[in-house]
Amino acid sequence: MWRASILTLYPDMFPGPLGTSLSGDALARGTWSLETHNIREHGLGRHRAVDDTPAGGGPGMVIRADVLASALDGALPAVDERPRLLMSPRGRPLTQARVRALAAGPGVAIVCGRFEGVDERVIEGRGLEEVSIGDYVLSGGEIASMVLLDACVRLLPGVMGKEASGSEESFEGGLLEYPHYTRPREWEGRAIPETLLSGDHARIARWRADEARRLTAERRPDLLKGD
Numbered sequence: 001m002w003r004a005s006i007l008t009l010y011p012d013m014f015p016g017p018l019g020t021s022l023s024g025d026a027l028a029r030g031t032w033s034l035e036t037h038n039i040r041e042h043g044l045g046r047h048r049a050v051d052d053t054p055a056g057g058g059p060g061m062v063i064r065a066d067v068l069a070s071a072l073d074g075a076l077p078a079v080d081e082r083p084r085l086l087m088s089p090r091g092r093p094l095t096q097a098r099v100r101a102l103a104a105g106p107g108v109a110i111v112c113g114r115f116e117g118v119d120e121r122v123i124e125g126r127g128l129e130e131v132s133i134g135d136y137v138l139s140g141g142e143i144a145s146m147v148l149l150d151a152c153v154r155l156l157p158g159v160m161g162k163e164a165s166g167s168e169e170s171f172e173g174g175l176l177e178y179p180h181y182t183r184p185r186e187w188e189g190r191a192i193p194e195t196l197l198s199g200d201h202a203r204i205a206r207w208r209a210d211e212a213r214r215l216t217a218e219r220r221p222d223l224l225k226g227d
């Protein structure tokens with residue numbers, strides 16, 4: 001079983017959308033497991049404080065190293081092969097290649113950040129790897145962690161109906177996907193491209209490859225440059 005352990009201040013957010021659809025069915029079948037740990041339980045004092053003001057001044061609050069370390073040490077087994085990720089806009093951008101590698105492993109342990117950030121010392125001291133899901137700022141790492149989990153879980157054996165739907169989609173071939181059509185043949189004056197109705201499979205494959213390349217050049221030239 002592929003195992004996900006989540007450290008968060010908002011365990012009620014889980015499983016959230018991961019409890020429905022493909023990932024929810026796979027969770028119910030035991031293809032993967034999801035365990036949440038409330039960082040607040042390791043908070044200090046009567047108010048269970050988890051954060052404090054930043055050293056050096058400035059806005060926002062920072063999650064304390066001692067509190068997060070105690071949450072991690074309490075939640076995760078001493079011997080654990082899983083990568084320890086920290087969802088953060090400062091992280092290395094998540095890619096389909098990384099998703100594939102994570103899905104092929106034993107699972108993930110994920111810390112969901114909130115506030116301005118996490119004390120740098122616990123990132124170093126507990127070997128956390130920062131991962132970003134894109135160049136925008138969310139109010140916390142929870143939704144980002146769900147994005148990562150969804151991307152991984154759909155690749156687990158038996159989760160997707162057709163094996164082909166795993167590999168042919170956007171990014172798996174390094175290009176954006178070609179456009180799709182289905183019935184009716186004509187809708188609001190728009191026809192399905194004639195090639196797709198030709199029954200000529202080689203011609204259809206060529207049309208799709210051309211469209212994928214055209215769309216990628218138009219929308220994501222960076223993917224063609226291979227950077």
Ligand code: ADE
Pocket residue numbers: 087088089113131132133134135136137138139140141144
């Ligand atoms: N937390 C806040 N913004 C984030 C992002 N873009 N990626 C990952 N975690 C985040």
